[in-house]
Amino acid sequence: MLSIPASILQNYNEAISHEWLETNGLGGFSSSSAIHCHTRRYHGLLVAAVIPPAGRMVLVSKLEETIVSNGQRFELGVNDYGAVIHPKGYNYITGFTKDLFPEFNYEAAGIQLKKTIAMVHGENTVLVAYNVTKAPQPFTLELLPLLAARGYHSLQHANGAIPHQVLFDNNTLKANAVQGTPGIFIKVPGSTWQPNTGWYYNFHYNIEQSRGLDYIEDLFTHGRFSVPLQQGDSLGIVISTDDPLNKNAHDLLEQEKMRRQALLKDQADNETLQQLLLAADQFIVKRGTGSEEGATIIAGYHWFTDWGRDTMISLPGLCLATGRYEDARRILLAFASTISNGMLPNRFQDNGEPPEYNNVDGTLWYFIAIYRYLQATNDQAFVITRLLPVLKDIIDWHYRGTRYNIHADDDGLLYAGETGYQLTWMDAKIGNWVVTPRMGKPVEIQALWYNALNIFAELLALNDQPADAALVRNSAARAKESFGKIFWNTNGNYLYDVIDEQGHPDATLRPNQLLAISLPFPLVDDEKAEAILSIVTEKLYTPVGIRSLSPDDSRYTGVYEGDPYKRDSSYHQGAAWSWLLGPYIDVIMKLDGSGKKALTVINNFLYHLQEGCLGSIAEIFDADKPHRPKGCVAQAWGVAEILRVIKEYRLLEK
Numbered sequence: 001m002l003s004i005p006a007s008i009l010q011n012y013n014e015a016i017s018h019e020w021l022e023t024n025g026l027g028g029f030s031s032s033s034a035i036h037c038h039t040r041r042y043h044g045l046l047v048a049a050v051i052p053p054a055g056r057m058v059l060v061s062k063l064e065e066t067i068v069s070n071g072q073r074f075e076l077g078v079n080d081y082g083a084v085i086h087p088k089g090y091n092y093i094t095g096f097t098k099d100l101f102p103e104f105n106y107e108a109a110g111i112q113l114k115k116t117i118a119m120v121h122g123e124n125t126v127l128v129a130y131n132v133t134k135a136p137q138p139f140t141l142e143l144l145p146l147l148a149a150r151g152y153h154s155l156q157h158a159n160g161a162i163p164h165q166v167l168f169d170n171n172t173l174k175a176n177a178v179q180g181t182p183g184i185f186i187k188v189p190g191s192t193w194q195p196n197t198g199w200y201y202n203f204h205y206n207i208e209q210s211r212g213l214d215y216i217e218d219l220f221t222h223g224r225f226s227v228p229l230q231q232g233d234s235l236g237i238v239i240s241t242d243d244p245l246n247k248n249a250h251d252l253l254e255q256e257k258m259r260r261q262a263l264l265k266d267q268a269d270n271e272t273l274q275q276l277l278l279a280a281d282q283f284i285v286k287r288g289t290g291s292e293e294g295a296t297i298i299a300g301y302h303w304f305t306d307w308g309r310d311t312m313i314s315l316p317g318l319c320l321a322t323g324r325y326e327d328a329r330r331i332l333l334a335f336a337s338t339i340s341n342g343m344l345p346n347r348f349q350d351n352g353e354p355p356e357y358n359n360v361d362g363t364l365w366y367f368i369a370i371y372r373y374l375q376a377t378n379d380q381a382f383v384i385t386r387l388l389p390v391l392k393d394i395i396d397w398h399y400r401g402t403r404y405n406i407h408a409d410d411d412g413l414l415y416a417g418e419t420g421y422q423l424t425w426m427d428a429k430i431g432n433w434v435v436t437p438r439m440g441k442p443v444e445i446q447a448l449w450y451n452a453l454n455i456f457a458e459l460l461a462l463n464d465q466p467a468d469a470a471l472v473r474n475s476a477a478r479a480k481e482s483f484g485k486i487f488w489n490t491n492g493n494y495l496y497d498v499i500d501e502q503g504h505p506d507a508t509l510r511p512n513q514l515l516a517i518s519l520p521f522p523l524v525d526d527e528k529a530e531a532i533l534s535i536v537t538e539k540l541y542t543p544v545g546i547r548s549l550s551p552d553d554s555r556y557t558g559v560y561e562g563d564p565y566k567r568d569s570s571y572h573q574g575a576a577w578s579w580l581l582g583p584y585i586d587v588i589m590k591l592d593g594s595g596k597k598a599l600t601v602i603n604n605f606l607y608h609l610q611e612g613c614l615g616s617i618a619e620i621f622d623a624d625k626p627h628r629p630k631g632c633v634a635q636a637w638g639v640a641e642i643l644r645v646i647k648e649y650r651l652l653e654k
Contacts, residue, residue, distance in 0.1 A: 002098040002275065002614045004034055009093045012037075012078075012085060016206070019613045019633055020102040021301055022126070023282040024119040027053025029301055030126045034614075035090040036062070036104075037078035039207045041155055041217070042302030044148060045117075046239050048124035050182060053285040053298055054305050054348065058148040059177060059184050060239055061219050063128060065089075067108050069139040074108035080204040082216075098614045100260045100278070110136045118256050122286070124182070125240035127249045127256075135231040142226050143237075145186055146200060146219040149177035153303065155217040158199040166222045168193040172244060175222055182241035187249070188225045189235065195223040212563025263322070270652060272606060275615040276643045280318045282616070283636040284327050287334060287348075294334030295327050296348075300619055300632030308335065308344035309362035309425060310637050312369040313579065317640025320376040321647040328373050329382060335366065336390045342397020343406075360406050360416040360423040363394055364448035371455045371520060384463050391456055395472075398449075411486075412478035413441050414449040417501060426512075426548070428571040430564075436572050440500040443487060444512040447519055450479050454521040476521075483516075483523050493531045495524070509550035511540050511580050518586035526591060533587050543604040544621045544629070545576030545638075546584055551623070558624030560631070574623035575630065581605065582641025589649050599651045605642065617642060 008014045018034040027049035033039055044058035064077040075087035094112075095105040104115040112134035118127045130141065150156045167174040172187040201218045208215035227235060236249025263281055267273040287296040287306065297318060299310035311331065319328035338345050338355060344363040345355035370391070374383050398414065401407035404423055406416045417439030422429045424445065426436040453476035460469035487495050489505065495513035496505040513532055516523040524532070540547040549556050549572065557570035585598045592598075612618050612629040617638035619631030646652055 001271065002610055004096040004614070006094045009035055009096055010090055012088075012090055015090055018096070018611065020096075020098060020117075021282065021613050021616060021634055022102065022117060022119040023285075023298075023301070024049070024123060024125070025121045025281075025285050026124065027056060027285050027298055027305070028119070028124050029056075029282075030117060030119055031302060031613075032062075034096045034104075035078045035093055036076075037080055037085075037090070038062070038203065038205060039080070040205055040302065041208050041213075041215075042152055043205075044152075045128075046124070046126045046184075046241075047152055047302075048182060048241050049285075050124075050241075053287055053296060056152040057181060058150055058152050059182065059241070060126075060145055060186070061148040062144075062146040063237075063239070064144040064146060066142040066144070067106075067111055067113075067139055068142060069109045069111060069137065072109060076106055076108070080206060081202050082204045098275075100257055102614075109139075110134065111139055116253070118253055120252050120256055121259055123240065123242065125238060125242065125244070125247075125252070127253050128237040128239065129249060129253055130229075130233075130235040130237075132229050132231050132233045132235075135229070138228060138230040140226055141229050141235070142224050143188060143191075144221055144224045145173070145239075146221050147175070147177055147184065148217065148219055149181055149184075155214055156219065158201065158218045158220075162220050164197045164222070166195070168195075170245065173222070173225075174243075185238070185240050185242065185244055186225075187238040187240075187244040187247070188227060189237075189249075191225040191227045193223060193225055197222050210561065211567065212565075266323075272609070272652060273643075273646065275609055276639060276646070277322055279616040279634065279639045280322055280643055282634065283314065283318055283639065284324065294337075295330035296334060297331065297636050299347075299637075300635040301613075301616075302632065304632060305348050307347040307362070308338075309346065309359055309365055311335065312344070312362060312365035314636040314640035315369040316372040316376075317582070317642070317644030317647075318636065320372055321640075321644045325373075325377050325379075328369075328376075329379070332366075332370060332373060333386060336387060339363075339390060339394065341402045342394040342400075343402055357403055358421055358423060359427070360404070360414070360445055361425055361448055364445070364452045366394070367391065367452040367455045368448070368519065371451075371458075374459075380462055383459065388459050388463060391452075391459065395452070395456055408449075408475075409441070411482035412475060413446050413482050414479075415441055415501075416445060424512075426510075426572040428568045430568050435569055438498045438506075440498050440503075442498045442512065443495050444515040446479065446483050446487070447515040447523055450476055450483070450523055451519045451521045453479065480523055487516075488528065492535070494535050495528075495532060508553065509535065509539055510548060511536060511546040511577075511584075514546070514580065514583040514587055517590060518583035522590070529587065529591055533591060536584065536587075541584065542576045542621065542623065542627050544581075544608050544618075544627050545578040546580035547574055547576050547623045548572040549574045549623075556623070559622045560620060571620075575620040576623050576627060577620055578608075578617050578635065578638030579641045582637075582645050585645040585649070585651075589645075595649055595651055598645065598649060602642070602646060602651050 016033045022030040046060040067074040076089035116129040238244040296306040297311040299307040346359035428435040457472040498506040539550045557574040613633035616634035618629035619635035621627040
């Protein structure tokens, strides 16, 4: 169980650095800081995915709570209004824990309340349960819903678009927030309703301000609920886009509890793995409806949708290491139908626009994901029948040439790049400026290409095509030979990062070369692998991730901060990436199979589960100490790769 003590929760600046996240398997979520003071535009009690997993909207931002006892009012909420923090409900919070769900403990006027927040899997529904563990006398709990009713990337400001009329019946409020948005239902058993419409102004979101973005919002209310309570009472609230007429919050909470416990059935004695398994569950979501319903992976919360590259890197850790083979199968099949000109989409957009295909590596990671699926399940019939024809089409397009000048070159290696496009995972772009263009032959693309060819050859052999398999193996061998001739940096004793479009080597020290060792079919021998591991450990390793650039480089940026321009220009120029610990540990295990060094890496990392978004793993970290978490608070491939290597190498059993 993860926990935050009262000493931190009652220190405002410390408390707001901790966050919690609930998700619903649709792309929707509920999230805030540990004291319910919103610090991001993405924080909200009900953030619904209207077109799963996209079309996300912050519908209900907050549910402000006030205890009324003996004529006194104790406001439990916390809001940043810029010049003032009001109310200061963090003075009443005595503890926060994260086990199956986030739970909050409050004490005021001798009354002790435990609050649990949970999202219902497969619904745009959030549950809020209050248990009165102690109360010297009966009291009233007032609840003030504050609505944002907006797209989750935007902010709301006072306007006349939100209808003031609501319906309150059977303890349930129904509000039509804005035309074209879902209705909002709030069911509070045993409550009375006092209408009082109006705006609350100037909520400040300090993280948005620090990111150089607009950060002030207004929220709307229709009025407030009042509920009489006493010791021993339990109040269950349902907040949903669907009518909760026949739904009971406590029943739904118990069902969700059982669903999550089932995910942990094989890890009853390991709390670290339990939290990672719960974190993994948050990224696997539905895509599509009806007969076309498939599955995909949200790249990161709060603002990413599903990306081809992130999905394929994450699939082994989120699905295979957790035994969720059917989810893996559905994801692989769903992406097979999206391939165009031999390419997987780079990302799906929020509002139904066509997918973007500006990547070279996501398609190649698809081969790795399929290969690991086959290793985990031995599901040859599915792979050969449904996926091999797709892989053949991809290989053919890469030899023929596809978008962005992606093609197999005369030396057997893969060339990629056009001016103005970012095609690898180092994909930051500011206007027309590609920060790390890496046109030509990036080192990790060659590793992925070599692996794709070998995997394709193995599948052809499984399909009784030995002659075709031999031809592809010859192509792979040619690529490996060419790689060996041009990629080794003799002076630095490591691999060049890119051979550019003029054939010039780039000696920038980056972590991409790890993939030339870590993937199933390595491109370098043990001696060179040892040299690479040594310099990566010396210059790039941090306890929470691998730096994207050596501190010796003049472009190195140790702290990721500032406005969008400053942040994007430093995104891959030093920031430490959590997902790269996976390939780093793979290399350690290939060179030292005992697991002791790898276990040390994991143990050095685990403190992070207690900071930032509790129980999950941040996207990036400052390259310099103290390596503060930055970027998305919960990132799929970070969780996936840590979970994968722990399970694959049984590190927590050593």
